[in-house]
Amino acid sequence: MSETMQRVALAERPIGAPGDHNFRLETIEIPALCDDDVLVEIEYMSLDPYMRGRMDDAKSYASPVPIGGTMEGGAVGRVIASNSSKFAIGDFAFGQLGWASHGCVPARELRKLDPDLMPITTALGVLGMPGFTGWYGLKEHGRPKNGETLVVAAATGPVGSMVGQIAKTHGLHVVGIAGGIKKCALAVEKFGFDHCLDHKAYEDSRSMKTALQELCPNGIDIYFENVAGKTLDAILPLMNTGARIPICGMISWYNAGALGANAGGETDKLPKMWRSILVKKMSVNGFIISDHWDRYSDFLSDVAPMLSAGQIAYKEDIVVGLKNAPKAFMGLLEGHNFGKLIVKIK
Amino acid sequence: MSETMQRVALAERPIGAPGDHNFRLETIEIPALCDDDVLVEIEYMSLDPYMRGRMDDAKSYASPVPIGGTMEGGAVGRVIASNSSKFAIGDFAFGQLGWASHGCVPARELRKLDPDLMPITTALGVLGMPGFTGWYGLKEHGRPKNGETLVVAAATGPVGSMVGQIAKTHGLHVVGIAGGIKKCALAVEKFGFDHCLDHKAYEDSRSMKTALQELCPNGIDIYFENVAGKTLDAILPLMNTGARIPICGMISWYNAGALGANAGGETDKLPKMWRSILVKKMSVNGFIISDHWDRYSDFLSDVAPMLSAGQIAYKEDIVVGLKNAPKAFMGLLEGHNFGKLIVKIK
Numbered sequence: 001m002s003e004t005m006q007r008v009a010l011a012e013r014p015i016g017a018p019g020d021h022n023f024r025l026e027t028i029e030i031p032a033l034c035d036d037d038v039l040v041e042i043e044y045m046s047l048d049p050y051m052r053g054r055m056d057d058a059k060s061y062a063s064p065v066p067i068g069g070t071m072e073g074g075a076v077g078r079v080i081a082s083n084s085s086k087f088a089i090g091d092f093a094f095g096q097l098g099w100a101s102h103g104c105v106p107a108r109e110l111r112k113l114d115p116d117l118m119p120i121t122t123a124l125g126v127l128g129m130p131g132f133t134g135w136y137g138l139k140e141h142g143r144p145k146n147g148e149t150l151v152v153a154a155a156t157g158p159v160g161s162m163v164g165q166i167a168k169t170h171g172l173h174v175v176g177i178a179g180g181i182k183k184c185a186l187a188v189e190k191f192g193f194d195h196c197l198d199h200k201a202y203e204d205s206r207s208m209k210t211a212l213q214e215l216c217p218n219g220i221d222i223y224f225e226n227v228a229g230k231t232l233d234a235i236l237p238l239m240n241t242g243a244r245i246p247i248c249g250m251i252s253w254y255n256a257g258a259l260g261a262n263a264g265g266e267t268d269k270l271p272k273m274w275r276s277i278l279v280k281k282m283s284v285n286g287f288i289i290s291d292h293w294d295r296y297s298d299f300l301s302d303v304a305p306m307l308s309a310g311q312i313a314y315k316e317d318i319v320v321g322l323k324n325a326p327k328a329f330m331g332l333l334e335g336h337n338f339g340k341l342i343v344k345i346k
Numbered sequence: 347m348s349e350t351m352q353r354v355a356l357a358e359r360p361i362g363a364p365g366d367h368n369f370r371l372e373t374i375e376i377p378a379l380c381d382d383d384v385l386v387e388i389e390y391m392s393l394d395p396y397m398r399g400r401m402d403d404a405k406s407y408a409s410p411v412p413i414g415g416t417m418e419g420g421a422v423g424r425v426i427a428s429n430s431s432k433f434a435i436g437d438f439a440f441g442q443l444g445w446a447s448h449g450c451v452p453a454r455e456l457r458k459l460d461p462d463l464m465p466i467t468t469a470l471g472v473l474g475m476p477g478f479t480g481w482y483g484l485k486e487h488g489r490p491k492n493g494e495t496l497v498v499a500a501a502t503g504p505v506g507s508m509v510g511q512i513a514k515t516h517g518l519h520v521v522g523i524a525g526g527i528k529k530c531a532l533a534v535e536k537f538g539f540d541h542c543l544d545h546k547a548y549e550d551s552r553s554m555k556t557a558l559q560e561l562c563p564n565g566i567d568i569y570f571e572n573v574a575g576k577t578l579d580a581i582l583p584l585m586n587t588g589a590r591i592p593i594c595g596m597i598s599w600y601n602a603g604a605l606g607a608n609a610g611g612e613t614d615k616l617p618k619m620w621r622s623i624l625v626k627k628m629s630v631n632g633f634i635i636s637d638h639w640d641r642y643s644d645f646l647s648d649v650a651p652m653l654s655a656g657q658i659a660y661k662e663d664i665v666v667g668l669k670n671a672p673k674a675f676m677g678l679l680e681g682h683n684f685g686k687l688i689v690k691i692k
Contacts, residue, residue, distance in 0.1 A: 060625045061587070228620055241407070247624045253617050269616040271599050274574055278593045278632040279406045286624035 005030045006322055007100035010065045014055055017255045017333065022055065023071070023326040031104050038087045039104045042077035042097055044318075046124040047329045047341040049226075052254040061288045071099035071325075074129060076113060076120045077345075087112070094123040099325050101345050118307070125158040125340030126307060126314035132299045133248050133289040134162030138224060140292075141246035141285040146171035148221035149240075151212070153177040153231045155187040155196055156315060158340040159248065162303075163224045164193050165312050172222070175215045177231055179335045186338075190313045205233035213238055227252045233269070236276055245284045255333060315339030321346065351376045352668055353446035356411045360401055363601045363679065368401065369417070369672040377450050384433045385450045388423035388443055390664075392470035393675045393687040395572075398600040407634045417445035417671075420475060422459060422466045423691075433458070440469040445671050447691050464653070471504040471686030472653060472660035478645045479594050479635040480508030484570060486638075487592035487631040492517035494567035495586075497558070499523040499577045501533040501542055502661060504686040505594065508649075509570045510539050511658050518568075521561045523577055525681045532684075536659045551579035559584055573598045579615070582622055591630045601679060661685030667692065 004027050011024040033039055054065045054072050065072055075097035079087045084107035087093065092113040097103025113120050118127060125131060138144060142163075150167045154160040155176025164187065167174045176187040176196040187196035195215045202208040212220075212234055219240040225232065229252030239245075277284060306312040317339040319328040325343045332341050350373050357370040379385055400411045400418050411418055421443040425433045430453035433439065438459040443449025459466050464473060471477060484490060488509075496513045500506040501522025510533065513520045522533040522542040533542035541561045548554040558566075558580055565586040571578065575598030585591075623630060652658040663685040665674040671689045678687050 061627070225620075228617070232616075232620075247620065250617070250620055250624065253621070269614055270578075270619050271574065271596070273616050273619070274571075274578075274593065274596055275599070276632075277630055278596065279634070281407070281632045281634055281637070282630075283632075284623055284628075284630040286622075286627045286629075288625070288627055291627070 003030060004028065005100060005102040007070045007098065008322065008325055009068055010055060010071055012067065013057055014255075018052070018055060018326075018330055020326060025323050030102055033081055033083045033104060034106075036084045036106050036108070037082075037104055038079055038084050038093070038107050038110055039081040039102060040075075040077040040093055040095065040097060040110070041080045041102055042075045042100060042345050044077070044121050044124060045075035045097070045099060045322075045325070045343045045345065046073050046128070047325065047332050047337075047343060048073070048130065049249055049251045049254060049332060051329065052251075052333060062290075072096060073099055074124055075100075075103060076123050077103070082107075092120050094120075094128070099322065099343075101322055118304070121316055121318075121342055122307070122314065124342055125316060126162065126312065127300065127304060128158075129289055130158035130340065131162045131303065131314075132292075132296055134159040134224070135166055135299050135303060136289060136292055136295055137246040137248050137287055138163050138166050138222070141283070141287060142167075142222045142224060142244050144170040144172050144222060147173075149173040149175065149216050149218055150222040150224065151175045151177065151216065151220050151235060152224040153199070153227040154251065154335070155193060156183045156191070156339060157226075157337075158314070159226055160224070161187070161191045161314065161339075162312075164191050166303075167222070168192050169306075169311075173216070173218070175212070177212075177227075183338065186315065190315065192313075199231065202234075205230045208234035209237060219243075222246075224248070225250065229253060236273065239276060239280055239282060241280045243280055243282045245282060247284065247286045248289070251333065316342055318342045318344050320344045349376060350374065351446060351448040353416045353444065354668065354671055355414055356401060356417055358413065359403055360601075364398070364401060364672075364676055366672060371669050376448055379427060379429045379450060380452075382430045382452050382454075383428075383450055384425055384430050384439070384453050384456055385427040385448060386421075386423040386439055386441065386443055386456070387426045387448055388421045388446060388691050390423070390467050390470060391421035391443070391445055391668075391671070391689045391691065392419050392474070393671065393678050393683075393689060394419070394476065395595055395597045395600060395678060397675065398597075398679060408636075418442060419445055420470055421446075421449060422469050423449070428453075438466050440466075440474070445668065445689075447668055464650070467662055467664075467688055468653070468660065470688055471662060472508065472658065473646065473650060474504075475635060476504035476686065477508045477649065477660075478638075478642060480505040480570070481512055481645050481649060482635060482638055482641055483592040483594050483633055484509050484512050484568070487629070487633060488513075488568040488570060488590050490516040490518055490568060493519075495519040495521065495562050495564055496568040496570065497521045497523065497562065497566050497581060498570040499545070499573040500597065500681070501539060502529045502537070502685060503572075503683070504660070505572055506570070507533070507537045507660065507685075508658075510537050512649075513568070514538050515652075515657075519562070519564070521558070523558075523573075529684065532661065536661065538659075545577065548580075551576045554580035555583060565589075568592075570594070571596065575599060582619060585622060585626055585628060587626045589626055589628045591628060593630065593632045594635070597679065662688055664688045664690050666690045 228250035574596035
């Protein structure tokens with residue numbers, strides 16, 4: 001067993017978009033195992049937009065990564081040492097193990113995976129936090145009804161593709177938004193969206209709105225919010241009375257920093273939004289999926305059989321090498337990934 | 347019986363704050379009664395902030411008043427002619443009779459009042475649409491819990507004073523906001539608010555926030571939104587995780603016109619609000635009370651006994667003369683009223 005491990009540490013906090021200088025690849029000693037600790041050799045780690053928030057020193061729903069600390073993230077791998085009766089060497093497990101080659105955590109923080117049931121990477125995407133986010137937010141706050149219209153952006157990502165596919169099972173008219181023709185084709189052909197709008201084809205929110213209006217002739221009943229920015233501006237005027245907006249993220253504003261103060265726009269859009277919420281009697285709900293793990297087994301019971309039966313599709317974008325994680329993450333914030341972004345450690 | 351009646355018509359649509367030229371006092375013939383129609387001689391009419399919205403030619407939850415049409419509004423009075431078996435001459439009734447001396451509507455649009463039970467003016471305020479708005483919005487969307495903190499502005503108005511008093515019955519720490527020392531004293535002494543902040547004492551939202559923070563040492567769990575503007579800015583940073591914002595109005599922005607486009611602010615506040623909704627997992631719900639008349643009897647069952655028992659207080663501000671309605675309404679939008687604003691027709 002190797003005595004050292006690699007990890008990516010937060011070197012300094014980014015201002016705006018993160019760059020190479022914000023990350024540092026380090027070789028450190030593998031920590032000694034305490035009682036109940038399990039050491040996992042990571043095979044795959046997840047890259048997700050929420051990690052941008054952890055790089056800021058701002059009050060949020062979770063603590064920031066400290067300077068010099070390991071970048072946070074979910075990962076899957078194989079147990080190579082265990083002080084717990086619950087995990088044997090060779091077991092596969094998922095945990096918040098960080099951007100690293102190895103992770104050492106108490107057994108209670110790990111979830112065992114059966115690689116014969118599903119590929120272990122699915123625990124990072126379609127059957128993991130992102131898929132669960134899409135499923136929970138849609139069911140709980142979207143309250144989908146047959147015949148309604150739903151719009152979701154980042155449609156080929158692991159959240160958007162889950163939202164769209166679950167919405168289709170509820171009989172909704174589902175319109176995706178994605179960056180580029182290739183992603184739009186994937187949304188329609190693989191994920192079964194009725195339409196997908198290429199946001200790169202529209203210079204401003206006004207022209208995007210006009211295009212969306214054609215694809216949503218009955219207006220929009222659910223906007224599943226994960227991007228904000230221009231998309232939100234385009235969608236707002238099309239929302240129907242009684243519409244719902246579950247908010248799980250706002251990736252287009254993340255690089256604007258903790259307060260979103262520089263997120264653009266010369267006029268004050270809040271009054272317009274506030275008025276829409278009132279006159280359209282909308283329901284806007286922020287949620288953080290980590291509050292809802294008690295519903296995770298419901299999610300698995302619902303989605304895993306559909307996945308096995310081929311009724312739910314997924315797409316992974318796998319980058320090889322821990323050292324390439326920072327660059328892949330920077331690309332994720334710009335939408336360069338094509339499906340759920342995963343780093344294969346070696 | 348007089349053959350003519352007076353009414354206030356919308357002369358032209360206002361740009362910004364309405365002025366005298368937007369209204370026209372007219373004498374017209376009393377319309378002939380159709381089958382089932384009832385003619386009411388109005389004694390009191392209601393003035394409410396929502397009427398500002400009806401003056402704009404904008405898509406909203408209700409149609410605008412047409413140019414030359416009678417200004418809309420609830421009113422109470424005595425039946426002086428009836429083609430309906432349900433109303434006899436001398437009965438008291440409430441209906442959307444408009445800014446006028448008489449109203450002629452089908453019997454189904456009227457609600458009979460018993461003047462021996464409650465003064466008929468209460469049907470315009472504490473037991474009418476405004477009181478019902480406060481009660482419903484707080485119960486349904488505020489979801490008050492013992493020990494939580496609630497803030498409501500326009501605290502001595504008929505909505506705010508209901509919200510505060512009902513919140514106290516649920517064991518909340520209740521902080522009002524009102525304009526001026528006199529109103530603040532009323533909020534605390536008559537309506538039982540724990541504190542009331544005089545917003546006129548604060549130049550900007552930052553200093554208001556600091557003052558509110560002292561009055562809300564445990565943060566804010568429910569902000570009942572009826573004013574927006576500077577108050578919203580001050581409150582947002584103090585909202586707790588899991589907070590609720592029922593929105594029934596935004597009076598400080600009404601004069602900015604239909605789209606709120608000129609509502610002030612040089613930076614874009616929407617990203618900040620959107621982020622707060624997400625990271626604080628807030629629930630923001632717009633509602634229009636006219637959708638919920640099916641709950642009105644629940645409201646009366648709950649509140650009327652408390653009113654009779656003196657456990658719920660109310661304050662009316664009565665202006666005399668239909669011709670004074672426009673000026674009183676302009677004052678309402680500036681907060682010049684002191685309690686529920688009512689016009690005694692003559």
